[in-house]
């Protein structure tokens with residue numbers, strides 16, 4: 001089975017080709033055209049521009065993908081495309097492209113939830129394409145620019161959100177704090193880089209909702225606390241920027257880890273997964289792994305490879321595969337009904 005994945009939910013245009021034979025996945029191509037450099041000067045994504053760039057990027061990416069994979073259109077069995085959540089202008093470009101291809105090529109069209117795709121990015125091991133076997137039930141901490149959630153999974157087709165942010169997503173907080181500190185966009189990679197070996201205790205920041213007793217999060221107050229501290233700081237030098245990055249990163253990680261461990265205990269899970277753009281944060285990956293080792297004997301920790309954490313189309317093709325394999329006939333006429341859902345919830 002050969003699946004074409006298309007991702008355009010935010011500011012990365014992605015096209016991937018995934019071949020599945022039994023338990024063996026083979027990544028024939030996985031291309032991303034990132035718009036990050038365009039949005040650095042705006043300090044964030046401008047939806048109109050992102051949509052135009054997707055339009056420019058998608059068909060060349062598709063051509064390159066097919067030629068890299070050395071396959072013809074006739075070899076493709078189905079197309080998976082993200083229909084939400086995300087920026088409406090960006091999503092529309094992906095959907096309209098996929099709809100058109102589905103109609104003219106006569107291929108099934110599988111609508112993919114972007115957040116499920118982030119979670120399922122855990123199930124493929126690198127370009128080698130080994131299917132990762134996960135024991136269920138599992139819990140996934142999903143942390144991205146638009147979402148912060150704890151998702152309970154009965155298996156790879158059954159998801160239930162058990163907690164989420166009440167205001168800003170953690171990635172969004174990284175991006176906003178970077179702006180406050182005069183750093184560039186996106187904030188996550190630069191803050192985590194500056195935080196390396198910097199004193200995390202120098203600035204005292206709150207851990208919002210850490211003892212709330214539920215699995216919800218809040219990061220807007222933490223961002224405001226950074227702003228207040230920074231406004232009062234006399235020496236806005238490089239060293240203090242590094243200390244603030246470290247203090248902020250630590251505050252986020254403390255809350256994320258505490259809630260994830262509590263959820264894993266309450267739901268008696270066998271596996272803990274990590275997903276989303278913020279899953280690229282090395283300190284989070286390391287500290288969560290250590291804490292899981294410390295707290296549990298039989299719970300296994302999975303995290304996607306680094307190139308599978310931020311937006312890409314391979315995770316979309318993966319998610320499409322899991323939807324498609326159960327009921328392939330369901331998706332023959334989807335091109336007639338598929339709709340963009342910018343606020344889609346798991």
Ligand code: KG4
Nearest residue numbers: 144145146171186188189277278281310311
């Ligand atoms: O999943 P993603 O690529 O797009 C969305 O679906 O939102 O996530 C992007 C987010 C951005 O907010 C970015 O700052 C954050 O992921 N991010 C990081 C790191 N790398 C990317 N946050 C913390 N540490 C990182 N190393």
Ligand code: ZN
Nearest residue numbers: 118144277311
């Ligand atoms: Zn994403």
